Structures are given as structure tokens and as C-alpha cells.
Amino acid sequence: MHRLALTKPDGRELILYGRQPLEPVSHVPAAGMRSPAASHLRWHPLRAEWVIYAGARQNRTFLPPADWDPLSPTVDPARTTEVPPGNWDVAVFENLFSALGDAMAPPHIDLVPTAASGGRCEVVVYTQDARGSLSSLPLERVELILEVWAERCAALARREDVRYVFVFENRGVEVGATLHHPHGQIYAYPFVPPMVERELASLTAYHQRTGRGLLEDMIAAEITADRRTLFVGEHAVAWVPICARWAYEVWVAPQRAVPTLADLDAAERADLARALHLTLRKLDALWKRPMPYVLTVHQGLAREGSEGAHVHFEIYPWLRMPDRMKFLAGSEVGTGSFTADTLPEDKAAELRAVEVPA
Amino acid sequence: MHRLALTKPDGRELILYGRQPLEPVSHVPAAGMRSPAASHLRWHPLRAEWVIYAGARQNRTFLPPADWDPLSPTVDPARTTEVPPGNWDVAVFENLFSALGDAMAPPHIDLVPTAASGGRCEVVVYTQDARGSLSSLPLERVELILEVWAERCAALARREDVRYVFVFENRGVEVGATLHHPHGQIYAYPFVPPMVERELASLTAYHQRTGRGLLEDMIAAEITADRRTLFVGEHAVAWVPICARWAYEVWVAPQRAVPTLADLDAAERADLARALHLTLRKLDALWKRPMPYVLTVHQGLAREGSEGAHVHFEIYPWLRMPDRMKFLAGSEVGTGSFTADTLPEDKAAELRAVEVPA
Numbered sequence: 001m002h003r004l005a006l007t008k009p010d011g012r013e014l015i016l017y018g019r020q021p022l023e024p025v026s027h028v029p030a031a032g033m034r035s036p037a038a039s040h041l042r043w044h045p046l047r048a049e050w051v052i053y054a055g056a057r058q059n060r061t062f063l064p065p066a067d068w069d070p071l072s073p074t075v076d077p078a079r080t081t082e083v084p085p086g087n088w089d090v091a092v093f094e095n096l097f098s099a100l101g102d103a104m105a106p107p108h109i110d111l112v113p114t115a116a117s118g119g120r121c122e123v124v125v126y127t128q129d130a131r132g133s134l135s136s137l138p139l140e141r142v143e144l145i146l147e148v149w150a151e152r153c154a155a156l157a158r159r160e161d162v163r164y165v166f167v168f169e170n171r172g173v174e175v176g177a178t179l180h181h182p183h184g185q186i187y188a189y190p191f192v193p194p195m196v197e198r199e200l201a202s203l204t205a206y207h208q209r210t211g212r213g214l215l216e217d218m219i220a221a222e223i224t225a226d227r228r229t230l231f232v233g234e235h236a237v238a239w240v241p242i243c244a245r246w247a248y249e250v251w252v253a254p255q256r257a258v259p260t261l262a263d264l265d266a267a268e269r270a271d272l273a274r275a276l277h278l279t280l281r282k283l284d285a286l287w288k289r290p291m292p293y294v295l296t297v298h299q300g301l302a303r304e305g306s307e308g309a310h311v312h313f314e315i316y317p318w319l320r321m322p323d324r325m326k327f328l329a330g331s332e333v334g335t336g337s338f339t340a341d342t343l344p345e346d347k348a349a350e351l352r353a354v355e356v357p358a
Numbered sequence: 359m360h361r362l363a364l365t366k367p368d369g370r371e372l373i374l375y376g377r378q379p380l381e382p383v384s385h386v387p388a389a390g391m392r393s394p395a396a397s398h399l400r401w402h403p404l405r406a407e408w409v410i411y412a413g414a415r416q417n418r419t420f421l422p423p424a425d426w427d428p429l430s431p432t433v434d435p436a437r438t439t440e441v442p443p444g445n446w447d448v449a450v451f452e453n454l455f456s457a458l459g460d461a462m463a464p465p466h467i468d469l470v471p472t473a474a475s476g477g478r479c480e481v482v483v484y485t486q487d488a489r490g491s492l493s494s495l496p497l498e499r500v501e502l503i504l505e506v507w508a509e510r511c512a513a514l515a516r517r518e519d520v521r522y523v524f525v526f527e528n529r530g531v532e533v534g535a536t537l538h539h540p541h542g543q544i545y546a547y548p549f550v551p552p553m554v555e556r557e558l559a560s561l562t563a564y565h566q567r568t569g570r571g572l573l574e575d576m577i578a579a580e581i582t583a584d585r586r587t588l589f590v591g592e593h594a595v596a597w598v599p600i601c602a603r604w605a606y607e608v609w610v611a612p613q614r615a616v617p618t619l620a621d622l623d624a625a626e627r628a629d630l631a632r633a634l635h636l637t638l639r640k641l642d643a644l645w646k647r648p649m650p651y652v653l654t655v656h657q658g659l660a661r662e663g664s665e666g667a668h669v670h671f672e673i674y675p676w677l678r679m680p681d682r683m684k685f686l687a688g689s690e691v692g693t694g695s696f697t698a699d700t701l702p703e704d705k706a707a708e709l710r711a712v713e714v715p716a
Contacts, residue, residue, distance in 0.1 A: 044601040045564070045572060046557045046656075051601050052697040099689075099697045111579045111600050168688030176685025187689055194556075195694030199404045206403075214403060221469045242469045243402035243409050296692030298404075316691060327534025328686050330526030331457075331545050333674060334654030336553030339410040339457045 001147050008093065010034040016088035017148050019140075023087050029080035031070035032096050039099060040106035041191070043113040049194040052117055054099040069130045071123070071181035083125060089141065090148050092186075095121040100187060118161030118190035122152060126182040133171065133182050133290060135280035143273040146261065149186075149297070150269070154262035156188040157302035164189045164196055164301055167261070172292025174318045174325060184295070192301060199298060200306045207308030213257035215310035218242075220255075228348035231278050235271035238279045240348035245338040247320040248283060248291070248347050252276045253312035259300035260311050276313060281356040283317055292318040359505050366451065368392040374446035375506050377498075381445050387438035389428035390454050397457060398464035399549070401471040407552040410475055412457040427488045429481070429539035441483060447499065448506045450544075453479040458545060476519030476548035480510065484540040491529065491540050491648060493638035501631040504619065507544075507655070508627070512620035514546040515660035522547045522554055522659055525619070530650025532676045532683060542653070550659060557656060558664045565666030571615035573668035576600075578613075586706035589636050593629035596637045598706035603696040605678040606641060606649070606705050610634045611670035617658035618669050634671060639714040641675055650676040 004022040006014040008030040016022055039054040073085040083091045094101070098121040106114035126145055127137060134142065153165045169184035170177045192200075206214035222229050222239045230250065231238040238252045252275045254268045264272065283291040294316045300309030320326045320341055332338055362380040364372040366388040374380055397412040431443040441449045452459070456479040464472035484503055485495060492500065511523045527542035528535040550558075564572035580587050580597045588608065589596040596610045610633045612626045622630065641649040652674045658667030678684045678699060690696055 042601050044603070045576070046560050047553065047601075048556060048560050049695065051603055052695065053701055054697055054699055055701060109600060111576060111583075164693075166689065166693055168692050170685075170687040176683070176687045185688065187693075189693070189695065191695075193693030193695035195405065195692070198406060198552075198694075202404050202406050218403070218469060225469075242467060243400050243405075245402070245409055294688050294691050296688060298692075314692070325534070327528075328691075329528040329534045330543065330652045330654060331524065333652050333686075334526050334553070334656075334672070335522075335524055335545075335547070335551030336556075337407065337410065337547065337549075337551035339412055341412055343411055343413060 001144065001151075003151075004088070012094035012096070014083070014091065014093040016084075016086065017090040017092070017144065018088045019144060020087055025084045025086055027077075027084065029074040029082065029084055030096070031080060031082045034094075034096060034098075039102040039117040040104075041115040041117050042106075042109065043115075045112055047194070050115070050191050052099050054097075054117070069179070069181050071125050071179055071183055072130050073128055082123070083128075089127070089144055091125040092122055092148060092152055093125075095123050095185070100190065115190070120156060120159070120162070120186075120188045122156075122186040122188075124148065124152070124167075124184045124186060126184070130181045133280075133284075134169065134184075134295075135277070135284050135290075137182070139273060139277050142277045143270055146264075146269050146273050146276075150261040150264065152186055153260055153299070156186065157260070157262070159188065159302075161190050162188040162302050163192050163304070165260075165299070166193070166196075167297035169293075169295040171295065172290060172318065174292035175294055196298070196301075200300065200309060203308035203310060204306060213308055213310055215253060215312060216255070216257050219253060228344055230282060230348070230351055231275045233271040233274055235268040236275040238275040240344045240351065242344055244344040244347070245340055246316045246318075246326055247340065247342045248286070248317040248351065249344075250279050250283070250315045250317075250351070251312050252279055252315070253310065257308065257310040259306065259309040261297065261299060263311070278356065279315065282351050282354045283315070285354050285356050286351065287319075287322045289322070294318070359502065359509075361509075362446070370452035370454070372441070372449065372451040374442075374444065375448040375450070375502065376446045377502060378445055383442045383444055385435075385442065387432040387440065387442055388454070389438060389440045392452075392454060392456075397460040397475040398462075399473040399475050400467065401473075403470055405552070408473070408549050410457050412455075412475070427537070427539050429483050429537055429541055430488050431486055440481070441486075447485070447502055449483040450480055450506060450510055451483075453481050453543070458548065473548070478514060478517070478520070478544075478546045480514075480544040480546075482506065482510070482525075482542045482544060484542070488539045491638075491642075492527065492542075492653075493635070493642050495540070497631060497635050500635045501628055504622075504627050504631050504634075508619040508622065510544055511618055511657070514544065515618070515620070517546065517660075519548050520546040520660050521550050521662070523618075523657070524551070524554075525655035527651075527653040529653065530648060530676065532650035533652055546660075554656070554659075558659065558667060561666035561668060562664060571666055571668055573611060573670060574613070574615050577611060586702060588640060588706070588709055589633045591629040591632055593626040594633040596633040598702045598709065600702055602702040602705070603698055604674045604676075604684055605698065605700045606644070606675040606709065607702075608637050608641070608673045608675075608709070609670050610637055610673070611668065615666065615668040617664065617667040619655065619657060621669070636714065637673065640709050640712045641673070643712050643714050644709065645677075645680045647680070652676070
């Protein structure tokens with residue numbers, strides 16, 4: 001993997017990646033100048049969690065006209081985008097409308113603790129081509145993206161103001177995606193988000209109690225049961241978890257308890273790319289329409305590490321039937337408790353039956 | 359308040375409430391027969407929470423044709439609805455498509471613990487009139503609804519298979535409301551949902567540490583600050599919380615740390631109705647359109663009680679601008695951490711400036 005690190009006119013970092021040596025870039029473009037940072041954290045005393053206030057984001061780009069795509073290479077110097085022309089495959093840059101990364105002192109509020117919103121938000125552009133999606137890219141590109149994610153996770157995890165690195169993708173207008181160009185995001189949080197804390201506590205407690213990995217044991221049982229698995233490779237596995245909350249929820253993981261994306265070896269990464277690619281193609285093939293989803297990567301803490309951590313993807317498809325969304329409403333949003341209308345076994349059977357070319 | 363308890367042909371309970379003595383009901387209708395119960399709980403070992411599997415709900419009523427409303431009084435005996443004609447004001451019945459309430463033994467699964475899904479789901483019909491909403495009903499009706507909620511909470515909390523009673527309303531198609539007739543729901547959970555547990559732990563810890571109520575202290579500070587409050591009555595208060603996650607999030611509470619709706623005295627209930635009614639009218643008047651929202655009631659545990667519990671409404675409006683939804687996507691759904699694009703102080707100023715008739 002080749003990389004070329006550049007700096008945008010407003011100081012934001014831009015990194016180009018490619019399998020081929022990268023052509024030099026004569027002009028580093030930007031779709032806009034970074035707004036004055038205006039974010040901070042406030043403590044929510046009942047939920048016992050930080051809330052991020054990012055005032056500069058209210059007017060961020062929202063479904064721009066079809067003829068303008070800030071994630072496509074700049075062709076018209078009068079209408080610069082976020083990425084230059086050239087022979088790059090994948091590009092990463094700091095988000096113009098960032099929720100995190102304001103190092104300024106937070107406003108003083110008597111009622112609750114506040115904090116500066118350190119950290120960083122990045123955009124990962126999967127391809128120069130505005131069409132398609134992660135599922136329609138060739139497998140080699142998915143592998144490269146995994147390598148880029150791993151490199152960015154490692155780099156962000158080294159920052160003093162980062163405690164957790166979260167890789168994700170919002171796919172489809174149904175989940176609020178504002179740009180259709182294939183891309184994902186990385187949030188490098190200055191704190192440990194509440195659900196991350198809870199999941200890592202479960203993994204650590206299990207490891208301390210049994211000496212084994214919770215997800216390793218779940219995966220071994222799924223492979224034996226051979227009922228909910230979608231892919232079982234030499235190193236990776238994809239399956240509908242027995243405790244799926246979303247109808248077509250799929251997890252993708254290395255079989256070994258590797259803590260973060262950066263800790264995968266080359267063979268594991270290649271097999272994980274195969275498992276992920278197959279899963280996304282099955283989801284799109286299920287109803288022959290692009291499945292709206294939220295893709296999330298769960299891994300161990302940045303520098304602190306997490307006993308028992310096991311990096312894995314959790315993919316949450318937003319539809320429970322071809323024309324019916326799963327809405328997060330009163331009961332889910334109010335209590336945190338999920339109600340699924342379908343059984344994981346039934347949905348796994350459907351996805352197992354979906355044929356996609358190898 | 360008068361009440362009349364009835365039983366539907368399939369055994370479901372129906373209770374009618376009114377300020378006037380209730381006319382007898384000759385025929386108790388139902389919009390359908392309850393499906394064979396088919397729900398159970400599975401433990402999610404990473405999130406450390408129960409997931410409810412309710413297979414019978416997949417095909418539940420979804421935006422029925424405009425000429426049929428299962429929550430309006432039955433007029434045509436060939437097309438029965440869920441409620442009879444008569445002089446009732448508010449009706450409560452067990453949900454036809456219930457996520458909870460299956461006492462049968464759960465299926466055996468090797469990988470994770472399972473449990474029977476005890477408890478109950480109820481529908482609260484606010485009025486016989488299919489039009490309008492909680493905000494457009496007269497204040498007296500909101501008071502009566504509060505009294506009905508309190509009675510149902512007390513009754514459900516006495517059940518052996520209930521640990522937490524959750525009152526809520528999904529308002530608007532944007533939040534997945536499938537029926538437009540003004541109504542809310544009650545979930546009587548057989549377990550303590552994860553966010554309830556977390557909030558009650560915060561309240562209890564604060565009470566043990568300080569001897570005071572966390573919400574009482576927050577409310578006193580808000581009244582003094584006089585910046586985010588929308589209503590300050592003799593007994594109740596409505597305000598945009600300093601840690602709001604949704605742009606126009608509003609909390610409504612009694613000033614005294616009353617643990618549950620059933621523990622309110624008559625004066626507190628009347629003032630709480632005023633605060634809630636004013637809040638909902640302000641939200642609808644803000645952009646002169648019905649505001650889609652999720653309304654939730656947070657209270658102490660059922661029979662066990664909760665030290666420091668303080669019943670309050672949390673209202674989550676789904677829009678952050680007149681035409682822009684707040685989407686719960688990657689970062690929120692994946693990590694549990696919220697990013698707000700606006701400051702509570704600014705949104706409170708907007709809502710304070712909205713004039714509604716007293």
C-alpha cells in the first residue's frame with residue numbers, strides 16, 4: 001500500500017492511498033474552509049454519558065444537487081471538491097463539518113461538567129467513482145479499505161486526545177446519509193462511549209471468568225450449529241447473531257480474538273474482506289435493491305487496550321421487510337431495550353439462500 | 359374518574375374511563391383476535407441486555423386506509439374496531455400485536471440464556487375523535503389521561519411478572535407511528551431495561567452521596583438560571599435540559615421527587631398536565647406543523663422501588679430544522695453517544711418565544 005500525506009488550505013489533513021505508486025498532487029483542493037471550531041462536551045447526569053455539542057454542523061452539506069459531489073476528484077478549479085484528481089484508490093481527510101476536534105476550553109456551566117471535544121472526525125472515500133457502494137467494489141478494493149481503516153485506527157489511537165476509534169458507514173438516505181458517493185467515516189472519540197464501555201466490560205468479565213474469549217466461544221458455537229452462519233473461512237466468519245436486534249443484522253469477525261483492526265495479520269485481513277464483501281452483496285441481493293444499513297466496527301480501546309476485546313463488524317440493515325423500516329421509537333429510544341419482530345434463525349435462512357457470485 | 363372494566367372476545371382486557379358515569383356496553387368489540395403468543399427473551403451477551411423477540415408483530419397494522427381506524431368507536435358491526443361506542447373519554451386495552459406477555463416457556467438455545475416474555479403491552483386511546491393529538495385536546499383531558507396513566511402504572515406494577523412500567527407515545531409517521539388516532543402505549547416490562555437501570559443508578563448514587571434529589575437539584579438550578587425553562591408552576595416545571603441530546607428536547611416534571619406517576623397528588627398532577635400541555639402546544643406552534651416526537655415517561659421500578667427516583671417526561675422531537683430529521687445513525691446507534699448540532703440554550707430561547715394561548 002502506497003500513501004501520500006497532504007495538507008488542505010485550511011490545515012486539514014488529506015491522505016491518499018493506492019496499490020500503485022501515487023502520482024504527485026499539484027494542488028490540494030477543499031470543498032470549503034473549516035468553520036471555526038465550536039464544539040464541546042457536556043455530561044448527562046442521568047444517562048451518565050457525554051453529549052457532544054457541535055454547533056457548526058447544523059448547516060452541513062445535505063443531499064447536494066446531483067451534479068456536484070464533494071467526494072469526486074476536482075475537475076473544475078472554480079468548483080473544488082475534497083479530493084484531487086490522480087491515480088489514488090482510497091482517500092481519507094478530516095471532516096469539514098467535524099463533531100469533534102475542538103481543543104478550546106469549553107464554556108463554563110454551573111449545572112453539569114463540561115470538557116473540550118478533542119479527537120477527530122475523518123471521511124474515508126472508498127473510490128473515485130461516485131456510483132456503486134462498498135458491496136459493488138471489487139474484493140481487492142475492500143481489502144485495501146480494510147488496510148486503510150487499520151492504518152487510520154492505529155494512527156488515531158496514538159493521539160493523546162483519543163480514547164476510542166470508531167469506524168462506521170451510514171448507507172442510504174433512510175439512515176441519513178447526505179452524500180451518495182461510496183464513503184465511510186471514522187470518529188476518534190476523546191472519551192469511551194457508553195455502549196463501547198458496556199460491551200468491553202462484558203468481554204473483559206467473560207475473559208476473567210473463563211480465560212476464554214466471549215466472541216471466540218460464540219463463533220465456535222455458531223460454526224458448530226451451522227444454522228446462522230453466512231460465511232466460514234479459514235480465518236473469518238460472518239453470521240446472523242443469535243441475539244440480533246435488527247431483522248437482518250450480521251456480524252463479521254476474525255475467528256481469533258484480535259483486539260483491533262490494526263492487529264489483524266494479512267491472512268486474517270484478506271479473509272475478513274471476503275466475509276464482509278459477501279455479506280454486503282447478500283444484503284443487496286436479498287431484495288435486489290441497495291439495502292440501507294449502518295455498518296459499525298467494534299474494537300478495543302485506543303492506548304489503554306481492553307482484555308478480551310475482539311474486533312468485529314456489526315451491520316444493522318434498516319429494513320425489516322422490502323418496504324418496511326425498523327423504526328427506533330418510543331420503547332427503543334426511551335428504555336434502550338429492543339424488540340425484534342423476527343427470529344434470527346429465519347432471517348439467517350433467507351440470507352443463506354441468497355446466491356451471489358463467488 | 360369513572361371506570362368500566364370489560365373483556366374482549368379473545369380475552370384481552372378493555373377499560374373505559376370517563377369524567378361522567380359510563381353508559382353500559384352491550385357488545386365488547388375487537389379489531390382482530392389475538393395471535394397465538396410467540397414471543398420470548400434472549401440475552402445479548404455483549405450489550406448485557408435482554409432482546410425481545412415478538413414474531414407475531416411482523417405483519418401488524420401499518421397505516422391502514424384512511425377510512426378505517428381501529429381506535430375509533432365501532433359503528434359498523436361487520437367492521438369492528440378495538441373500542442365500543444358510548445360516552446367514554448379514554449380507553450385502554452391490551453395490544454392485539456403484543457411484544458410482551460407470553461408466559462410460555464422460551465425455546466431452548468445453547469448459546470445464550472432465554473426467558474419467557476412476561477409483562478404486558480397496552481394501548482391508551484386519548485379520545486374518541488380520530489383527529490388532533492395530545493396537544494390539541496383540552497387541558498382537562500390531559501389531566502384525565504395523566505390520571506389514567508397513573509392508574510394503569512399502579513395496576514401493572516402490582517403484577518408479579520412486571521419490573522418496570524414504561525409509558526410512551528410515538529407521534530408522526532417520521533417516528534413510525536402506524537395509527538394517526540391520538541393514542542399512546544404502555545409497556546410493562548418483565549425486566550429492567552438497560553437505560554432505565556443506568557438512569558436509576560445515577561439517581562440513587564446521587565441521593566446516597568448528597569441526601570438530595572438529582573433532578574430536584576437540576577430543576578432548582580434551572581428555575582434560578584431562568585434561561586431554559588418553558589413553564590414554572592407551583593408544582594411542575596418544563597424545560598430544555600442543559601444536556602439535551604435532541605435539538606428541541608424538553609423535560610416535564612413535578613418539582614418534588616415523586617417516584618412514579620401513581621405517587622403524584624392531585625395538585626401536582628394538575629400542574630404537570632398544564633406543563634405538559636403547554637410544552638406540546640409550543641412544539642406544534644414552533645413551525646406551525648405537528649412536531650413528530652417520541653414522548654417517554656421515566657419513573658422508579660415497579661414493586662422494588664428506586665431510591666432517588668423522580669418521575670418525569672422526556673420528549674424527543676424528531677426534527678432539528680423544519681425539514682430536517684435528526685437521524686440516529688452510525689455514531690449514535692453504534693456507540694450510544696449522541697452528537698447534537700445545536701445548543702440547548704438557543705433552542706430553549708426559540709421555544710420560550712413561541713406564544714400559545716394560556
